[in-house]
Amino acid sequence: EIVMTQSPATLSVSPGERATLSCRASQSVSSNLAWYQQKPGQAPRLLIYGASTRATGIPARFSGSGSGTEFTLIISSLQSEDFAVYYCQQYNNWPGLTFGGGTKVEIK
Amino acid sequence: QLQLQESGPGLVKPSETLSLTCTVSGGSISSRSYYWGWIRQPPGKGLEWIGSIYYDGSAYYSPSLKIRVTISVDTSKNQFSLKLSSVTAADTAVYHCARRSGDGWYYFDYWGQGTLVTVSS
Numbered sequence: 001e002i003v004m005t006q007s008p009a010t011l012s013v014s015p016g017e018r019a020t021l022s023c024r025a026s027q028s029v030s031s032n033l034a035w036y037q038q039k040p041g042q043a044p045r046l047l048i049y050g051a052s053t054r055a056t057g058i059p060a061r062f063s064g065s066g067s068g069t070e071f072t073l074i075i076s077s078l079q080s081e082d083f084a085v086y087y088c089q090q091y092n093n094w095p096g097l098t099f100g101g102g103t104k105v106e107i108k
Numbered sequence: 109q110l111q112l113q114e115s116g117p118g119l120v121k122p123s124e125t126l127s128l129t130c131t132v133s134g135g136s137i138s139s140r141s142y143y144w145g146w147i148r149q150p151p152g153k154g155l156e157w158i159g160s161i162y163y164d165g166s167a168y169y170s171p172s173l174k175i176r177v178t179i180s181v182d183t184s185k186n187q188f189s190l191k192l193s194s195v196t197a198a199d200t201a202v203y204h205c206a207r208r209s210g211d212g213w214y215y216f217d218y219w220g221q222g223t224l225v226t227v228s229s
Contacts, residue, residue, distance in 0.1 A: 001171070034215035036155075043204060043219035044155065055217065087155055091214035095168035099155040 002026050002093050006086075006100035012108040019075040021103045023088035028068045032092035035064055035073045038102075039084045047086075048073065075105070083107055110135040112205050112220035120199075120227050126192040130205030130220060131185070138163045138183045143208035145216065146179065146190045148201040156201075160208060161188055195227045 003026040013019045023033065031051040036044035046055040048064035051071060061076040075082055088100040116128035130144070137144060145160035159169035161179045169177045173192070181188040192199060202224050206216035 032213065036216075041221075043206075043221050044216075045219075046215065046217050049209065049213065049215045089155070089215060094214055095160070096171060097157040097214055099157070101154045 001096055002029060002090050002098050004088055004090055004098050004100035006088060006103045008103060009101070010104045010106060012106050013078050014108045015080060016077050017108075019078055019082075019105055021073040021075075021086055021105070023066075023071040023073070023100050025069045025071075025090055029090040029092035031067045032090060033064075033066070033071050034089045034091065035062075036087045036089065037082075037084045038087065044087060078105070110207065110218045112207065112218060114203060114205050114220045114223040116223060116225070118224060118226060120195055120225060121229050122196055122227055123194055126190070126195050126199060126203075126225055126227070128190045128203055128205075128223065128225070129187050130189070131187050132207075133186070137181065137186045137188065139210075141210040143214070144181070144188045145206050145208060147204045147206055147216070147219075148199075149204065149222070150198075150201040158190065158192075158203075160214070197227050199225070200227045201225060 005024045007022045033051045035048040038044045052064045063074045085102045085104045111133045113131045120126045143160045146158040159179045161167040167179045176193045178191045202222040204222040205220045207218040209217045
């Protein structure tokens, strides 16, 4: 099983500031990585796939990068609606899809 | 707009079988472009993929849950279902159904809101 490790567990950021979230895979997943946003009581929302491609309707302030084992999600200027939990998911290993433990982005 | 809605009992006794159904609206479950899956989330914890199914009934399961899981599809009702046997308290979670993307890669582009299933006597 490919283990996905996200850091930090919690990120305190002021509105308008930049947030940098990390996701590390225990072995290479190439660029087969997705990022999701989840707000309390809601379903996860796809943000990024292919490590760096924004999903339909996702604002340009969200950007993803990385390949292999190291990945980053950057939110360039945090808006109030961006405070949420973010998960990464690898889909390089099928049928062993795995998610990271999540990073909570909270208001500083 | 595609919508997925989970339904089923919110309380299951230990050792029994958890059964949930996902109803798809706004699109056909018989489309050859998509797989349909189940993902769960224990309270306060992260996401765990359970398994996925194609419209023809081909199913794939998480290795860690494989011996207890069955996913089936009913194209006439535009639904797919999950059965998880021999449940314990560790199976208490919000269960989401979701659609795999249409580009052939296994990330999920549409999700249901999820339904909480509690395992307790």
